[in-house]
Amino acid sequence: MTKRIGDIIVEQGSAERAEVESAALVGQSTGTRIGEVLVNQGILDDKDIYQAVALRHGLVFADAEALFGMLDPRIARRLPRRFQEHEQVVPICQIDDTIVVAACDAAVHTAELASAAGVKFVDIRIVTPTDHHRLRTAVDLGQIEMRAGPRASTVSRRARDLMSTRTEVNAELISLFDAVLLDAIVQRASDIHLEIYGERVRVRLRIDGDLHDVQRYQLSREQLLGVMNVVKVNADLDIAERRLPQGGRITTRTGGQVFDLRVQTQPSLHGEHVVIRLLPQDQKILGVEDLGFSSALADAYRRLLSSPQGLVLVVGPTGSGKSTTLYAGLMVLGGDPSRKVITVEDPIEYAMNGVQQTQARPDIGFGFADAMRSFVRQDPDVILIGEIRDKETALEAIRASQTGHLVLSTLHCNDAVDVVQRLRDLGMQPNSIASELIAVFAQRLAKRICTNCRVPAEADPALFAEVFPHGAPAGFASFKGKGCGRCNHLGTHGRIAVIEYLPTGAAMRRAIARDLPVDDLRAAARIAGLVAMRDQALDLVTSGIIPFEELMWVLPAESLAGE
Numbered sequence: 001m002t003k004r005i006g007d008i009i010v011e012q013g014s015a016e017r018a019e020v021e022s023a024a025l026v027g028q029s030t031g032t033r034i035g036e037v038l039v040n041q042g043i044l045d046d047k048d049i050y051q052a053v054a055l056r057h058g059l060v061f062a063d064a065e066a067l068f069g070m071l072d073p074r075i076a077r078r079l080p081r082r083f084q085e086h087e088q089v090v091p092i093c094q095i096d097d098t099i100v101v102a103a104c105d106a107a108v109h110t111a112e113l114a115s116a117a118g119v120k121f122v123d124i125r126i127v128t129p130t131d132h133h134r135l136r137t138a139v140d141l142g143q144i145e146m147r148a149g150p151r152a153s154t155v156s157r158r159a160r161d162l163m164s165t166r167t168e169v170n171a172e173l174i175s176l177f178d179a180v181l182l183d184a185i186v187q188r189a190s191d192i193h194l195e196i197y198g199e200r201v202r203v204r205l206r207i208d209g210d211l212h213d214v215q216r217y218q219l220s221r222e223q224l225l226g227v228m229n230v231v232k233v234n235a236d237l238d239i240a241e242r243r244l245p246q247g248g249r250i251t252t253r254t255g256g257q258v259f260d261l262r263v264q265t266q267p268s269l270h271g272e273h274v275v276i277r278l279l280p281q282d283q284k285i286l287g288v289e290d291l292g293f294s295s296a297l298a299d300a301y302r303r304l305l306s307s308p309q310g311l312v313l314v315v316g317p318t319g320s321g322k323s324t325t326l327y328a329g330l331m332v333l334g335g336d337p338s339r340k341v342i343t344v345e346d347p348i349e350y351a352m353n354g355v356q357q358t359q360a361r362p363d364i365g366f367g368f369a370d371a372m373r374s375f376v377r378q379d380p381d382v383i384l385i386g387e388i389r390d391k392e393t394a395l396e397a398i399r400a401s402q403t404g405h406l407v408l409s410t411l412h413c414n415d416a417v418d419v420v421q422r423l424r425d426l427g428m429q430p431n432s433i434a435s436e437l438i439a440v441f442a443q444r445l446a447k448r449i450c451t452n453c454r455v456p457a458e459a460d461p462a463l464f465a466e467v468f469p470h471g472a473p474a475g476f477a478s479f480k481g482k483g484c485g486r487c488n489h490l491g492t493h494g495r496i497a498v499i500e501y502l503p504t505g506a507a508m509r510r511a512i513a514r515d516l517p518v519d520d521l522r523a524a525a526r527i528a529g530l531v532a533m534r535d536q537a538l539d540l541v542t543s544g545i546i547p548f549e550e551l552m553w554v555l556p557a558e559s560l561a562g563e
Contacts, residue, residue, distance in 0.1 A: 006034050008052040015043050046128040047486075050104065054126035057106035063485055064131035064186065067092050067102055068138060068216060075099065076139045078117050087113060090135040094119060102127045102135050130186055130254065137179040173226040176217075180227070181261075183214060184278060185254060187488060190319075192276040194231075196224055196268075207488075208447045208495050209319070209553075221271075228265075228274050235263040242272050257281075262347075285350055288328045292496035294539070297531065300501060301441070305329050305382075310438035311401045313388075315413040315422075321445050321497050322410040323349060326384060329408060330355050333382055343384040344371035360386065372396035376403060385409040394426040401436040414556070416442040416502035416530065417522050420512055434504075434512040442500040442533065446540065446550040450487035454479050459548040467538075467551060467560050478541055478548040496545060498554050500533035534562050 235248030334354030481491030511524035
């Protein structure tokens with residue numbers, strides 16, 4: 001109890017002493033707790049702070065995942081709800097003469113709590129505020145199920161009634177949707193999938209690129225329909241329309257963080273499926289140094305951003321982090337008061353200081369190409385196009401580059417060399433491509449090994465033979481994550497970009513202008529200084545940043561062995 005939270009955070013290794021002292025100064029000037037400052041600065045997350053709180057008071061820190069298996073909703077019925085809210089505790093279970101409760105604050109009146117629950121002792125488990133909310137919701141849902149008992153038809157009938165109205169929303173179904181949403185946020189999911197296959201219902205979360213079933217929710221078909229209606233009402237969609245796809249959005253706030261939820265419904269054989277993409281609006285935007293670029297590639301990117309004109313493209317499949325790479329560049333450009341930067345995006349994912357951002361509105365006839373035509377009359381130095389999707393946008397991007405603007409954009413391609421063929425497919429002339437394209441970054445996202453449980457590992461023999469048919473290079477090593485509480489026992493935590501970089505020098509421009517076949521262009525690219533994605537991926541493996549097995553998900557089969 002005599003130690004300060006800041007000292008414990010430093011001892012844990014969660015932050016550097018200088019970071020804690022700087023946060024303390026900010027906290028003193030703003031009247032904010034040091035932990036809140038560190039979280040707002042992106043140095044720590046809630047889990048780090050509340051682990052320190054537990055250590056300071058000699059209590060146990062617990063994840064909600066560990067407490068869900070112990071949860072007994074009947075215990076909560078012994079304590080008045082107002083008493084629970086006053087003490088800010090969630091009763092979990094009773095073990096002999098001890099009641100286990102979850103709390104965000106150690107200042108719990110244990111004597112009163114024990115007396116009210118009819119036990120001798122209280123075991124306090126410290127949790128984050130978000131996990132506290134999740135546990136509270138789980139208790140409420142458990143009590144709803146107990147009240148319903150075997151008569152599940154009551155819930156089913158209510159869910160069907162929701163199909164006929166836009167305004168009536170069942171509170172129990174709202175709680176269920178909130179619980180799923182909180183789980184997704186806590187587990188860093190990028191998407192929620194609500195699916196139905198006959199009578200089988202699946203709730204899945206996409207975490208670090210992979211889908212995971214959430215076994216905690218065993219929903220009936222009728223309950224899923226009710227939850228989908230809750231989503232539709234909140235996203236301002238037509239709940240009576242189940243034959244056509246619909247799209248909408250929801251803005252929600254939890255734990256001081258704002259999320260923009262992009263909702264997309266899709267009819268299927270057995271009923272509608274819903275996908276919800278979670279976009280945190282308060283998330284720290286990554287700088288160039290945080291992208292995972294090598295120092296040489298980071299320097300090359302910054303040099304390109306200072307170019308007076310030309311076309312720079314970031315390419316890759318959907319969800320490969322292209323927008324993140326462009327936003328990192330916008331942070332650099334937005335800090336330069338001598339240049340005007342304009343963007344057209346669909347949607348605008350993050351608000352940027354010093355950048356004039358425009359939302360595309362195809363529904364009213366204001367698409368990317370329309371914005372580009374108006375931008376050139378706004379005297380910009382740099383123009384960012386969210387995506388080159390069609391011939392008209394590609395043509396306007398080339399024209400803007402030709403008239404003395406630096407143009408940044410994304411394109412869906414398999415690799416850096418494929419950009420040329422993709423632009424040709426969109427009707428661009430080889431000479432125009434050669435004269436304006438100054439560089440291409442192609443990227444994929446690979447799962448990061450959890451730094452908390454990383455250990456050396458043996459590479460998969462079959463994959464090793466495919467990647468190194470003539471033997472591994474000197475100094476090769478591979479690692480993996482054993483699995484721990486920080487990474488939810490997955491062994492990986494977060495993702496990093498694996499980059500391929502193609503600068504278009506004189507030799508490459510001549511090859512493009514001659515309209516060479518793709519294989520010949522690849523040979524010319526290697527001569528022109530192509531930084532291959534395979535080389536970057538192997539560097540990340542050897543450095544212990546990504547698992548060796550990620551190579552098969554990042555690289556095409558024909559690229560695994562290299563040239």
